[in-house]
Amino acid sequence: xxxxxxxxxxxxxxxxxxxxxxxxxxxxxxxxxxxxxxxxxxxxxxxxxxxxxxxxxxxxxxxxxxxxxxxxxxxxxxxxxxxxxxxxxxxxxxxxxxxxxxxxxxxxxxxxxxxxxxxxxxxxxxxxxxxxxxxxxxxxxxxxxxxxxxxxxxxxxxxxxxxxxxxxxxxxxxxxxxxxxxxxxxxxxxxxxxxxxxxxxxxxxxxxxxxxxxxxxxxxxxxxxxxxxxxxxxxxxxxxxxxxxxxxxxxxxxxxxxxxxxxxxxxxxxxxxxxxxxxxxxxxxxxxxxxxxxxxxxxxxxxxxxx
Amino acid sequence: xxxxxxxxxxxxxxxxxxxxxxxxxxxxxxxxxxxxxxxxxxxxxxxxxxxxxxxxxxxxxxxxxxxxxxxxxxxxxxxxxxxxxxxxxxxxxxxxxxxxxxxxxxxxxxxxxxxxxxxxxxxxxxxxxxxxxxxxxxxxxxxxxxxxxxxxxxxxxxxxxxxxxxxxxxxxxxxxx
Ligand code: SF4
Ligand code: SF4
Ligand code: SF4
Numbered sequence: 001x002x003x004x005x006x007x008x009x010x011x012x013x014x015x016x017x018x019x020x021x022x023x024x025x026x027x028x029x030x031x032x033x034x035x036x037x038x039x040x041x042x043x044x045x046x047x048x049x050x051x052x053x054x055x056x057x058x059x060x061x062x063x064x065x066x067x068x069x070x071x072x073x074x075x076x077x078x079x080x081x082x083x084x085x086x087x088x089x090x091x092x093x094x095x096x097x098x099x100x101x102x103x104x105x106x107x108x109x110x111x112x113x114x115x116x117x118x119x120x121x122x123x124x125x126x127x128x129x130x131x132x133x134x135x136x137x138x139x140x141x142x143x144x145x146x147x148x149x150x151x152x153x154x155x156x157x158x159x160x161x162x163x164x165x166x167x168x169x170x171x172x173x174x175x176x177x178x179x180x181x182x183x184x185x186x187x188x189x190x191x192x193x194x195x196x197x198x199x200x201x202x203x204x205x206x207x208x209x210x211x212x213x214x215x216x217x218x219x220x221x222x223x224x225x226x227x228x229x230x231x232x233x234x235x236x237x238x239x240x241x242x243x244x245x246x247x248x249x250x251x252x253x254x255x256x257x258x259x260x261x262x263x264x265x266x267x268x269x270x271x272x273x274x275x276x277x278x279x280x281x282x283x284x285x286x287x288x289x290x291x292x293x294x295x296x297x298x299x300x301x302x303x304x305x306x307x
Numbered sequence: 308x309x310x311x312x313x314x315x316x317x318x319x320x321x322x323x324x325x326x327x328x329x330x331x332x333x334x335x336x337x338x339x340x341x342x343x344x345x346x347x348x349x350x351x352x353x354x355x356x357x358x359x360x361x362x363x364x365x366x367x368x369x370x371x372x373x374x375x376x377x378x379x380x381x382x383x384x385x386x387x388x389x390x391x392x393x394x395x396x397x398x399x400x401x402x403x404x405x406x407x408x409x410x411x412x413x414x415x416x417x418x419x420x421x422x423x424x425x426x427x428x429x430x431x432x433x434x435x436x437x438x439x440x441x442x443x444x445x446x447x448x449x450x451x452x453x454x455x456x457x458x459x460x461x462x463x464x465x466x467x468x469x470x471x472x473x474x475x476x477x478x479x480x481x482x483x484x
Contacts, residue, residue: 052449054451059464059465059466069472070472071472073466073467075465075467110443192409193408200432201451202432202435203431203433203435208416209413212417216426219426
């Protein structure tokens with residue numbers, strides 16, 4: 001079980017699922033297909049060589065998103081030593097949509113800091129894996145999530161190749177997936193940069209049209225080939241992501257999965273979900289799911305009344 | 308000569324947002340101190356000891372790139388910028404936008420195919436990349452509060468100082484899953 005990624009679990013699930021349930025009519029597979037992203041969508045280029053690990057971005061996110069107070073101050077560097085099971089570095093949680101990780105890279109003079117948040121994929125696996133369509137990709141580039149639709153099955157958490165969506169355990173009857181929304185409702189949709197981008201003292205992150213950022217990324221690499229590895233992470237990975245990365249250390253040495261391939265994860269997740277009986281995939285949520293579905297009707301009714 | 312002095316005075320005046328009158332002093336060649344306060348929402352303004360840094364830096368180009376008339380120190384810049392005339396302005400904020408990523412800034416940088424310096428950092432980024440970059444190699448101060456004192460708003464923002472979270476009772480769940 002050591003190196004069984006959620007990725008490979010899904011792939012395995014596909015094979016196993018095919019054997020068990022070959023009868024599924026692919027109601028959920030119909031939307032599969034490549035669309036390559038909105039042409040003018042925005043993105044963020046993260047230059048890891050510039051990050052100093054000050055965590056101002058985390059504090060800015062906390063404030064902008066109205067998240068609960070952190071367990072430790074945002075200027076407390078001891079968080080970098082916190083390890084999850086298996087020695088893995090800290091990750092995003094329902095209380096922290098972005099976290100900065102620290103990597104001690106042998107031969108590098110200073111530690112490398114890596115800011116983690118949702119990458120806002122062009123063709124998001126969270127979106128395509130969700131059978132109630134709780135996710136949407138906006139033309140501006142953000143991948144949004146609608147808690148009123150979500151039934152709490154957590155398939156998106158398994159599907160996300162970057163381990164981003166976190167599940168809120170704060171309320172047992174109101175399951176909510178929490179993740180970075182690229183500050184869509186307060187900033188992005190008004191053309192403003194995300195709070196974390198704006199707060200960063202080092203301007204580690206560059207906000208702009210994704211296609212412009214790609215040019216900028218390659219310009220930086222060609223201007224200073226000695227300062228960067230020749231790889232823009234997110235340019236092609238899983239069909240491309242809105243948040244992309246430049247680094248001086250090979251990405252596989254600092255926790256990036258470089259074996260994801262360039263194809264969106266859509267295809268096989270779609271198939272997987274179409275053929276595996278729903279009960280197998282959403283067992284954890286069945287209790288709350290039905291409750292919520294009826295709740296949702298009420299919510300919709302209320303909304304109707306409001307408008 | 309007069310033009311340069313004016314420019315520098317302009318720079319000092321623009322950046323001198325919070326300093327009491329007379330807080331800047333003049334060294335022979337450039338301002339003695341410059342108050343950098345235009346971005347100070349979480350920290351008090353920085354009193355930048357320009358005169359001291361003139362003494363420490365190899366030459367003006369270390370910080371001012373090609374604008375002071377000297378050849379830039381970065382070989383990559385030398386490809387286009389040589390030693391020559393002094394630029395119309397040498398102030399950081401005249402080239403590095405304090406409205407980085409605003410709609411107009413994005414239009415200017417992203418929308419212009421002729422523009423070479425597409426990724427030119429904004430004012431805050433320029434300050435920090437230059438200062439911290441050099442301080443790191445030269446052994447200068449690198450902590451946030453080594454240069455600027457955080458104010459109350461900043462303490463609240465960082466959940467620090469009197470806004471620090473209460474220490475967790477032991478045996479707690481620890482939060483991060
Ligand atoms: S605010 Fe910028 S420099 Fe500081 S940790 Fe975040 S990305 Fe790095
Ligand atoms: S990074 Fe994960 S959560 Fe974010 S859009 Fe991509 S698949 Fe979805
Ligand atoms: S884009 Fe917004 S929501 Fe996402 S990490 Fe940055 S501040 Fe948080």
